[in-house]
Amino acid sequence: MSVNVFVWIEQRDGQPVSASWEALGVARTLAGEGRVTALIFGAGVDPIVPLAFSYGADAVIRADDPSLAHYRCEPYVALLAQQVQTHQPDVVLAGATVAGRELLASAAADLNAPLLHDVTELTLENGKLRAVRPVLGGKVLSVEAVTGDGPQFVTLRARAFPLPEAQPGRSGEVIAVPPALPPDAIATQIECVESSGGTVSLTDASIIVSGGRGVGGPEGFAPIRELAEVLGAAVGASRAAVDAGWIPYEHQVGQTGKVVSPDLYIAAGISGAIQHQAGMRTAKVIVAINKDPEAPIFKLARYGIVGDLFEILPALTEAFRQRLK
Amino acid sequence: MHVVVLTKMTPDTEATVTVNASGQVHWGDKLVINPWDEYAITEAVLIKGAHNVQVTVMTVGPEAQSEALKHGLAIGCDQAVRLWDSALEKHDSLAYATVVAAAIRKLGDVDLVLFGKEMADLATDQHIFQTARKLGWNMLGFVAKIEALDFAARTVRVRRLTDRGAEVVASRLPAVISVLKDINEPKYPTFIGIRKAAKAEVPVWGLADLGLSAAEVAPRAQVLGYRELPKREGSAEIIEGATAQEKAEKLVARLLEEKIL
């Protein structure tokens, strides 16, 4: 069985997103003898092309134009739908990021094609995809399958699939295509961007250090940030901390925040309410630091420390600093 | 001028979820309004206050979904419509979008469609983007604030949150917007509102009313069943020690031993 697979390679400010490489890895497995094509849209994206080959692409469709510099729904969807229409791949993959979910759902709508999204497992059976994804606040898994015809669009939850090993030196055909929409046909203009600059994105992070109501105030996030810095981790928060105004909403983990699956999630001063669990349950290892030995977070965690986070966190930061030197 | 807001009921997040041997899920009988939709409905009502527009609250689903519509009416939406047909029993996001787009076209004069960020139960936002495409309108997702809205000039400017950070985006009406919880403080129904909502007639539009055939809403993807999560071991291994330093060092040693770092 060989299938042809398209993978949208997402870039932000010229930086490719690791979920895209994970998707290329999945594409390689699904394709068998078939062809894996990476689609790279942006402005000045040439440096990404060799990376796409090294992570498993056989061919690259590259659209380089100022109108594509940053992801926008209208020009990106028009171009993806046009390329899928032209080349008729069997499967179209992307990371289930904010942009990836919107792009694939929209292109699938244009083409009346089947769609599975935010999946954590994916298999091919008689040419049709079958997937698993967490629903109901991550409390159960839903098993879903494509039943209709047409290219099958799928977004993959970040970090649910392994990052493929890069094989430098691979290369292949590069097809350059122009944008599908002229700039004046695009109604949506990005007027300004406040980049969360430099800090690690929660959904891509392999380690997250999160604080909750227990940190007591905005300055209570200082020991959280110090530990995160030593670990190269992203900073998360519970809704209680966000609602109190101690840290911006984009740090919120949980049902009404971000869903994350890092290798290591350190929760400090977080009780572990069901809505918080909805966002972090799939972390590989959870460490809980809480002064209340009865806190529900200890039911979910692999390791726990009962104690005051203001003593434990600085000690942990110091211990990691010593050992990771 | 007309704003439409979409909503639905979802299982209570506190509910215990069980899966039976044949893969059916049960989450108790209590339904709540999708938490994200409280912000979308409130925003629609705030827009009505500021712009003198008509607001219609809409859902796709069986009779049990009417509760969400009543909630919308009780906090100030002008009318409600329920879209349902037995052919929609197993609908996917594309069928949802097809039906909602047809209903919005039937209303005729709609300038703006609002959604909550996602359906909390299925954790899905795909139907939102697909509705925008089926309408051929601009999609502005994850909006934290509507900074400017001009129905006469047909322009809108929003602040939205993306994986890259926040961006301010200008676009044209008609548009589809999905909102985050930063956008407002949800309104709660008043006693008078609840009484008014209880008396309201809610029309149900089926496929025939929308000029759609069953083939046009045939699902292209389906839920086959549900599975329990792999069980996590009972409770945490508590790291003991006389001092914070000792506990910290032991934990770091464990994490390194197990190659977690």
Ligand SMILES: Cc1cc2nc3c(=O)[nH]c(=O)nc-3n(C[C@H](O)[C@H](O)[C@H](O)COP(=O)(O)OP(=O)(O)OC[C@H]3O[C@@H](n4cnc5c(N)ncnc54)[C@H](O)[C@@H]3O)c2cc1C
């Ligand atoms: C519809 C809905 C959606 C929601 N969505 C989310 C969501 O997305 N994300 C989310 O997180 N919550 C969400 N919630 C809220 C959730 O129910 C909890 O209220 C919230 O997670 C509690 O945050 P917390 O654990 O920080 O606070 P608390 O429950 O107050 O816990 C604080 C913990 O800190 C400990 N502590 C205090 N001081 C110290 C100290 N010095 N050292 C160590 N430990 C200390 C305490 O023992 C306690 O366990 C939602 C709720 C609803 C109803």
Ligand SMILES: Nc1ncnc2c1ncn2[C@@H]1O[C@H](COP(=O)(O)O)[C@@H](O)[C@H]1O
């Ligand atoms: N408005 C909706 N949009 C998309 N899916 C839905 C909607 N309402 C229910 N579902 C899902 O459709 C599937 C079939 O539901 P049921 O009719 O309860 O068997 C379940 O996964 C439901 O959660």
